[in-house]
Amino acid sequence: MDEAREKILKGAGGIPDREARRLSGGAVLALLGAALVLAVFGSFMLGRYPVSLGQLLGIIFHKLSFLNIEQTWTDTQAIAVLNVRLPRILLAVLVGACLSAAGAAYQGVFQNPMAAPDILGASAGAGFGAALAIFLGLGSVGVTAAAFGMSLVTVALVFFVSRRAKGERVMGLILAGIMISSLFQAGTSFIKLTADPTNKLPAITYWLMGSLVGADNEELRFVLWPMLLGLLPLLLLRWRLNVLTLGDSEARSLGVDAARLRPAVILCATLLTASSVSVSGMIGWVGLVIPHMMRRLTGSDYRYLMPASMLGGGGFLLLVDNLSRSLTSTEIPIGILTAFIGAPFFLLLITRRGEYNGRS
Amino acid sequence: MVEVKNLSFSYGERPVLSDISFRAEEGELLSVLGSNGVGKSTLFRCMLGLLPGYSGQVLIAGQDIENLSARKLARLAAYIPQTSSPAFNYSVEDIVLMGCSSGLGVFSSPGRAELARVDWALEKIGIAGLKKRCFHHLSGGERQLVIIARALAQNARVLMLDEPTASLDFGNQMLILSQIKALAAEGYTVIQTTHNPEQSYMFSDRILAIKDGRVLAQGSPRQVISQETLSLLYGADIRLSSLFGDRVRVCTPAFLADK
Numbered sequence: 001m002d003e004a005r006e007k008i009l010k011g012a013g014g015i016p017d018r019e020a021r022r023l024s025g026g027a028v029l030a031l032l033g034a035a036l037v038l039a040v041f042g043s044f045m046l047g048r049y050p051v052s053l054g055q056l057l058g059i060i061f062h063k064l065s066f067l068n069i070e071q072t073w074t075d076t077q078a079i080a081v082l083n084v085r086l087p088r089i090l091l092a093v094l095v096g097a098c099l100s101a102a103g104a105a106y107q108g109v110f111q112n113p114m115a116a117p118d119i120l121g122a123s124a125g126a127g128f129g130a131a132l133a134i135f136l137g138l139g140s141v142g143v144t145a146a147a148f149g150m151s152l153v154t155v156a157l158v159f160f161v162s163r164r165a166k167g168e169r170v171m172g173l174i175l176a177g178i179m180i181s182s183l184f185q186a187g188t189s190f191i192k193l194t195a196d197p198t199n200k201l202p203a204i205t206y207w208l209m210g211s212l213v214g215a216d217n218e219e220l221r222f223v224l225w226p227m228l229l230g231l232l233p234l235l236l237l238r239w240r241l242n243v244l245t246l247g248d249s250e251a252r253s254l255g256v257d258a259a260r261l262r263p264a265v266i267l268c269a270t271l272l273t274a275s276s277v278s279v280s281g282m283i284g285w286v287g288l289v290i291p292h293m294m295r296r297l298t299g300s301d302y303r304y305l306m307p308a309s310m311l312g313g314g315g316f317l318l319l320v321d322n323l324s325r326s327l328t329s330t331e332i333p334i335g336i337l338t339a340f341i342g343a344p345f346f347l348l349l350i351t352r353r354g355e356y357n358g359r360s
Numbered sequence: 361m362v363e364v365k366n367l368s369f370s371y372g373e374r375p376v377l378s379d380i381s382f383r384a385e386e387g388e389l390l391s392v393l394g395s396n397g398v399g400k401s402t403l404f405r406c407m408l409g410l411l412p413g414y415s416g417q418v419l420i421a422g423q424d425i426e427n428l429s430a431r432k433l434a435r436l437a438a439y440i441p442q443t444s445s446p447a448f449n450y451s452v453e454d455i456v457l458m459g460c461s462s463g464l465g466v467f468s469s470p471g472r473a474e475l476a477r478v479d480w481a482l483e484k485i486g487i488a489g490l491k492k493r494c495f496h497h498l499s500g501g502e503r504q505l506v507i508i509a510r511a512l513a514q515n516a517r518v519l520m521l522d523e524p525t526a527s528l529d530f531g532n533q534m535l536i537l538s539q540i541k542a543l544a545a546e547g548y549t550v551i552q553t554t555h556n557p558e559q560s561y562m563f564s565d566r567i568l569a570i571k572d573g574r575v576l577a578q579g580s581p582r583q584v585i586s587q588e589t590l591s592l593l594y595g596a597d598i599r600l601s602s603l604f605g606d607r608v609r610v611c612t613p614a615f616l617a618d619k
Contacts, residue, residue: 111447239469243458245447253408254514255434255462300448303469 025304028297032311036093039318043089046322049080056081088215089318091223095212095280096290096317097310098227098272103287104294104309105234105269108241108302109262110170117287119174120266122273124181124188125154127282131191131204140214143207144222144278151274154184159266169248210281210335212321223275230271231310237265238306245300283335285342286313292349361386362407362437362518362549367416369399369406376402377414377573384551384566386517389544391560392553393584394570395594400553403570404522409433420518434462437518438511442526444503449496452506456481459513474513481512485539501532508539519543521552525559537563557593561585561609569593585609 023031044056051059055073059081062069099117106115118124129150133143158176165172188208195201234241243256244265251258276283290313291305297312298304317334320341324334367380376399384390394400405411407418409425418425420436428436438459446455459481460474482488487505490498495506504524511519521540525533541563544550554560560567560581567584569576571593577584590598590611597614 108448113447236467239464240461240466242450242454243461246444246458249405249408249410250439250441250444252410252430253434253437253439254458254510255431257430261466295448299454300446300450301454 023297025298025301025308029304029307029311032308032315036311036315036318039315040089040093043092043318043322044081044085046326047080047085049077051077051081083217087217087220088212088321091215091220091279092212092318092321093314094220094223094227095276095283096286097314098230098276099283099287099317100290100294100309100313101231101234101306102269102272102276104291104302104306105241105265105272106287107291108245109265109269110174111245111247112174113292114288116284117269117273117276118181118284120158120177120270121154121181121184122151122270123277123282124184126151126274126277127208128154128184128188128191130207130278130281131188131195134200134203134207135191135195137200141218141222144219148223148226148274148278150184151277152270154180155266155270155274159263206333207281208335209333210283210338211324211331211333212280213325213331215279219279223279226271226275230268230275233264233268234272234306235310237261237268238302241265241302241306242300281333281335283317283338285338285346286317289342289346289349290316292346296349361421362551363417363419364403364407365417365419367403367406367414367418369402369411369414375573377406380416380570380573380575382568382575382578384518384549386549387544387547388565389541389550389552389563390566390568391564392551392568392570393555393557393560393593394553396555398570399573400570401522404439404520404553407520408437408439431462434514434516436516437520438514438516440504440507440511440519440521440524442522442524443500444507446495449494452482452487452490452493452495452498453478455495455506456510456513459510462514477513477515478509481509484512485509499532501528501535504528504532504536505539508536508543512543517547518549519551521550523553523555525554525556533559557585557590557611558609562607582606 041053041056045051045053051073055077058069058072059078062071063082102117103115106117106119107113110119126147129146129148130143132150133146138146158173158180161180162169162172162176165176192201192204195204240256240261243251243254244258244261246254248258273287291309294305294308294312298308317338320337321334324332324337362384364383365381367377368375369377380403382390392400392403402411406414407425409428409430420433423436425433425436456478457470457474460470460477464470464474479488479491482491485505485508487502487509490502490506495503498506508519519540524536524540528536537559540550540552544565564581566579567581568578569584569589576593577589585600587598587600590600599612599614599617601610601612602608603610
């Protein structure tokens with residue numbers, strides 16, 4: 001008996017531990033945060049009107065505090081920074097952060113490493129709403145609002161249907177999500193079929209490809225609150241998310257009422273997905289890939305994984321958006337770039353030697 | 361202390377448990393025996409508050425669990441599932457830390473006190489060396505010990521184990537059983553389900569045998585582990601032999617023994 005315990009204590013015969021991480025969770029968060037701040041400042045200086053760091057700081061402080069700073073910049077530069085680059089940079093960061101936080105949250109509550117933000121139909125619903133709004137000739141805010149609204153309606157529908165589904169609840173949700181998604185995708189296709197092919201069809205197609213072109217302060221104001229409303233509870237609940245990944249019975253026996261906590265997490269993640277997709281269109285991969293990247297840095301503990309996903313997702317999408325607006329003279333829709341970068345990266349992740357940090 | 365009074369449960373029309381009554385005292389290891397599908401797991405699920413809609417009463421530490429929230433119940437009784445395979449790879453420390461959930465507010469994260477409790481639980485089970493290991497890389501026996509440590513970190517005095525040795529080799533079976541026996545001796549109330557009558561004879565203080573959802577026999581191992589009871593319980597003709605001054609009883613099918 002004691003020999004057996006001795007063996008366990010020493011870990012003899014077991015795989016030698018390679019998981020002793022080089023960096024602590026806190027250090028990873030600090031580094032990601034610093035990288036994000038650098039990326040944000042760098043992005044402000046990128047674009048058709050060059051702005052130096054001094055000018056940039058001057059413009060920002062001038063705007064923030066009405067300090068009497070000597071104007072070293074032109075008005076065009078100020079407009080480019082405040083009205084064009086500021087909303088676009090903030091939206092890129094927010095959308096990236098929201099999508100990957102939503103992905104991490106869904107992966108936890110569905111105990112499924114392959115879950116992505118569109119698992120419950122949020123993207124399909126948003127796409128349908130946007131297509132319908134463009135078809136009806138609504139303006140940019142109308143399109144955003146329709147996408148946001150339809151996205152929430154779709155997920156609510158999935159949730160409602162799955163309540164009536166027999167059998168295991170999580171499986172019911174996922175299946176209902178797949179089915180209702182395909183229903184709305186068919187609806188979107190039908191709208192595209194009947195839309196005016198000279199102006200409306202390209203607009204719908206372009207929207208569906210995902211892009212932050214034309215991001216403005218109005219859109220930022222529209223989605224800022226729902227985004228914060230989704231991000232904050234996920235940050236606060238992040239430790240409990242660990243317990244949810246064990247499944248209902250185990251979570252409950254540990255004193256966590258999964259039947260109550262899961263819908264709350266799903267609601268937050270859905271708010272994040274709906275508000276992101278409504279301003280950016282379909283941006284795939286971020287919500288799936290970033291949480292897995294972060295798992296390799298921080299491990300699976302949501303205390304670090306959740307904030308790391310937010311910081312990493314924000315930084316990643318900002319960089320990709322910078323590429324999309326500066327790589328060629330015409331913008332490449334960001335949704336295409338994230339897939340171009342995301343898919344090979346994910347393949348690399350799962351084929352690389354050593355341990356994959358999802359289910360091993 | 362656990363007391364189950366006249367517990368009955370049916371899935372729709374099909375009765376699974378009828379009129380089950382038993383007690384498990386502090387400092388006692390109670391083994392629940394029964395053939396496959398006899399309702400052992402259902403019994404556990406009722407006792408853990410996972411299956412509402414049973415009739416009868418389950419009292420843990422004198423409290424009717426029907427009126428208890430998940431959080432309060434978790435402070436009284438801890439559950440050790442047969443196998444635990446989290447979808448994501450957590451460190452042993454993280455897994456055991458989850459045992460502290462019931463003592464923490466919804467929005468809070470564990471702090472110094474909880475980390476100390478994890479160290480205490482790992483130390484107590486004798487697996488402090490596993491603390492930084494990945495749960496997915498552990499062997500079955502090691503995983504089972506980690507989950508037992510998690511149950512200890514939960515600070516509950518009742519431990520419920522669902523076939524804790526089902527998928528383990530002989531050495532690990534003995535390791536786990538002696539460990540839970542030691543916990544019982546320390547004052548925990550330990551209830552396990554098992555498919556192994558010989559082991560339950562060696563290690564239990566009391567045995568509950570369930571057949572067709574009813575109590576077939578209950579009492580001391582010497583009373584319950586008999587040729588007649590086991591033959592009835594498993595629907596197979598069984599011969600018992602006593603070894604080592606009746607400290608061990610071995611089951612053999614009659615067609616082999618009577619040759």
